[in-house]
Amino acid sequence: MTTHDEPEYRQSRFRPPPGATRFLLIRHGESAPARASSLFPLVGGQGDPELAPDGRVQADRIGARLAGKATETTKTAQITQTAEATETEAIDAIYVTTLRRTVQTAAPLAERLGLEPVVEPDLREVHLGDWEGGLLRKHYAENHPVAQRLRTEQRWDIIPNAEAAEEFEARVRGAIERLAAAHPDQRLAVFTHGGVIGQALALASGSQPFAFVGADNGSISEIVIAGQAWILRRFNDTAHLTG
Numbered sequence: 001m002t003t004h005d006e007p008e009y010r011q012s013r014f015r016p017p018p019g020a021t022r023f024l025l026i027r028h029g030e031s032a033p034a035r036a037s038s039l040f041p042l043v044g045g046q047g048d049p050e051l052a053p054d055g056r057v058q059a060d061r062i063g064a065r066l067a068g069k070a071t072e073t074t075k076t077a078q079i080t081q082t083a084e085a086t087e088t089e090a091i092d093a094i095y096v097t098t099l100r101r102t103v104q105t106a107a108p109l110a111e112r113l114g115l116e117p118v119v120e121p122d123l124r125e126v127h128l129g130d131w132e133g134g135l136l137r138k139h140y141a142e143n144h145p146v147a148q149r150l151r152t153e154q155r156w157d158i159i160p161n162a163e164a165a166e167e168f169e170a171r172v173r174g175a176i177e178r179l180a181a182a183h184p185d186q187r188l189a190v191f192t193h194g195g196v197i198g199q200a201l202a203l204a205s206g207s208q209p210f211a212f213v214g215a216d217n218g219s220i221s222e223i224v225i226a227g228q229a230w231i232l233r234r235f236n237d238t239a240h241l242t243g
Contacts, residue, residue: 014233020226021180022187022233024091025197026062028101029055030217034134043098046125047133051104058218058241063108065220065240066091066189086240091115092186095179097124102191105218109189117191122175125193126168129161154210156195165209172199180225197221204230216241 016022031049034040040047051059068088094110094117096102106117128136136159140147149158155165179188198213204223205211215221215236222233 016185016224017226017229019184020224021183021185023176023179023200023223023225024066024187024189025200025221025223026105026189026191027194027197027215027217027219027221028099028105028191029058029062031055031101034137036135036138039133039135042133043100044124045132046099046127048099049101049134051101055101055105055217059105060108061240062105062218062220063110063112066109067112089187091189093118093183093188095120095123095188095190095192097121097192099124099193102193106189106191120175120179120190122171122178123190123192123196126156126195126199127163128156129159129163131159131162151210154208168195169199169203172196173203176200176203176223176225201232201235204232 028051030052032040032052034049040049042048065086068086091109091113094106094113094115096106096117096119098119098121103117109115110117131139146158146160150156156162156168157164179190194213194215197215198210200223201207201212201221202209212221212235216238218238218241220237220240221235222237224231224233
């Protein structure tokens with residue numbers, strides 16, 4: 001039997017520790033299709049396709065959700081975004097990489113919030129060596145023997161001349177820790193790449209290297225950095241993309 005003055009202990013929602021930084025890791029929208037006859041232009045040795053039309057629709061929906069506003073019906077998709085997939089917490093800064101598909105994906109949110117995106121080069125995609133320019137997609141589609149090894153051994157550097165796994169892990173860890181130190185008690189929208197998101201979430205969870213590599217284009221994943229603690233909060237949230 002309970003009494004009215006007996007204390008109650010309710011289940012509580014997650015609250016970031018004081019000084020923590022919340023990272024929304026947003027995979028860029030769908031980029032242009034790859035063709036073996038005309039590889040993507042390279043920036044710093046890495047393929048740099050622009051967004052496909054569907055990717056621009058995804059970018060608009062990301063912006064609408066994270067700005068906390070319902071979007072208008074897009075002329076491309078003719079689908080209206082509802083207020084159910086919006087977020088009301090503030091975005092304190094926007095980060096993009098050196099590759100234009102992240103810049104283009106961030107643009108609708110940056111315009112809505114009046115924030116200037118900052119380039120963080122170390123959150124660019126893993127360097128794919130001899131498979132840059134769109135060849136990764138081709139070899140995956142053809143079930144190339146090296147692509148089969150990628151799935152089982154979970155190391156990008158199985159690809160000839162690709163970035164070493166240890167170097168990629170250190171690059172991603174260093175960039176995230178640097179941004180966390182610069183933004184205590186803030187929430188960041190980081191527009192980045194599937195390989196980077198997979199690496200960051202593997203670091204946060206202690207999982208196998210490729211456990212989280214499959215983030216969808218336009219999806220939102222979230223980690224919280226509190227000192228030495230990395231906390232995984234969500235993966236591949238696409239509520240804003242389904243209409």
